[in-house]
Amino acid sequence: MAHDSGHHLQPYPVYTFVFVALIVFTVLTIMVAGIDLGGLNVPVALAIASVKASLVGLFFMHLRFEGRWVWGFAVFAVFLLIPVIGVTVTDALLGFAR
Amino acid sequence: MGQIAAVQEFDRFETTKMGIWIFLFSEVLLFGGLFAAYAVFRGLFPQEFLHDHKKLDVTLGAINTVVLLWSSFHVALGVAAIQRGKDRALRIHLAMTILLGCVFLVNKYIEYSGKFSHDIFPWTSNFFSIYFVMTGLHGLHVFGGVVALGIMLALAFRGRFSSTNYVMVEGTALYWHLVDIVWIFLFPLLYLVA
Numbered sequence: 439m440a441h442d443s444g445h446h447l448q449p450y451p452v453y454t455f456v457f458v459a460l461i462v463f464t465v466l467t468i469m470v471a472g473i474d475l476g477g478l479n480v481p482v483a484l485a486i487a488s489v490k491a492s493l494v495g496l497f498f499m500h501l502r503f504e505g506r507w508v509w510g511f512a513v514f515a516v517f518l519l520i521p522v523i524g525v526t527v528t529d530a531l532l533g534f535a536r
Numbered sequence: 537m538g539q540i541a542a543v544q545e546f547d548r549f550e551t552t553k554m555g556i557w558i559f560l561f562s563e564v565l566l567f568g569g570l571f572a573a574y575a576v577f578r579g580l581f582p583q584e585f586l587h588d589h590k591k592l593d594v595t596l597g598a599i600n601t602v603v604l605l606w607s608s609f610h611v612a613l614g615v616a617a618i619q620r621g622k623d624r625a626l627r628i629h630l631a632m633t634i635l636l637g638c639v640f641l642v643n644k645y646i647e648y649s650g651k652f653s654h655d656i657f658p659w660t661s662n663f664f665s666i667y668f669v670m671t672g673l674h675g676l677h678v679f680g681g682v683v684a685l686g687i688m689l690a691l692a693f694r695g696r697f698s699s700t701n702y703v704m705v706e707g708t709a710l711y712w713h714l715v716d717i718v719w720i721f722l723f724p725l726l727y728l729v730a
Contacts, residue, residue: 447616447619447620448616450613450616453609453612453613453616454609456609457605457606457609460605460609461602461605464598464601464602464605464723467723467724467728468594468598468728471724471728471729479729480725480729483724483725483728483729484721484724484725486724487720487721487724490717490720491717491720491721494608494713494716494717494720495713495717497612498608498609498611498612498709498713499709499710499713500615507554507557508553508554508557511557511558511560511561512557514561515560515561515564515565515568518565518568519564519565519568519571522568522569522572523568523571523572523575526572526575526576527572527575527576527579530576530579530580531576531579531580
């Protein structure tokens with residue numbers, strides 16, 4: 439059961455593959471930033487960054503082997519941040535505009 | 537008897553890791569507050585962000601991104617090595633991680649001194665205050681991570697870790713990965729997107 443967590447052995451090639459993918463996504467980030475996508479530049483940059491962060495979390499931090507407690511913290515952090523940042527920005531921008 | 541000891545050992549392992557994740561959670565919220573500040577500043581001063589972010593050196597930022605990803609790769613390999621009981625490989629990977637962490641800090645120093653010599657300071661503009669606060673706090677985290685990794689390396693030289701006792705290494709690695717993740721978001725938001 440949960441006893442397995444933290445003792446899973448992930449094969450070495452997986453680490454190498456993830457590292458190469460992270461470098462490829464970094465190059466992609468820089469290339470995409472040079473193209474004018476209008477209002478989409480920020481969402482695209484954030485999407486690529488989220489993919490990279492997920493790769494680090496799942497494979498380097500071994501999240502894919504973790505139980506529900508650790509997942510709870512990781513997911514809770516993300517889903518707490520999105521509304522906190524969203525509401526702060528909305529309030530600040532609408533508030534100052536008036 | 538043996539089984540009870542094993543259960544206690546397991547509990548210690550799991551509770552230590554839980555503590556580390558709670559700490560990481562608080563770190564996410566700390567940086568999350570700054571990302572919210574970034575978004576507000578950006579929304580209020582779009583022209584200034586557009587103008588000022590071009591003064592940042594994308595090449596240095598990109599090099600530091602690769603350096604930090606590379607260091608994360610090594611610390612992950614270090615954990616993988618000690619899980620397999622290979623303590624020599626652990627020491628090599630920890631040393632590589634520390635070296636790359638120092639390279640990051642040296643680059644940061646070059647970048648900061650370049651800004652100061654061009655009369656760019658945290659009070660120069662809204663963009664540069666958020667830039668210096670975020671990269672500065674992140675840099676402090678890298679520095680703290682290098683110190684923690686150094687302690688782990690010293691303990692590894694004393695043979696303190698094995699395939700069943702490596703939770704401190706894993707905790708330090710988790711912290712290092714989180715610092716890497718923060719930079720993954722900082723790099724495009726500060727250096728690239730405007």
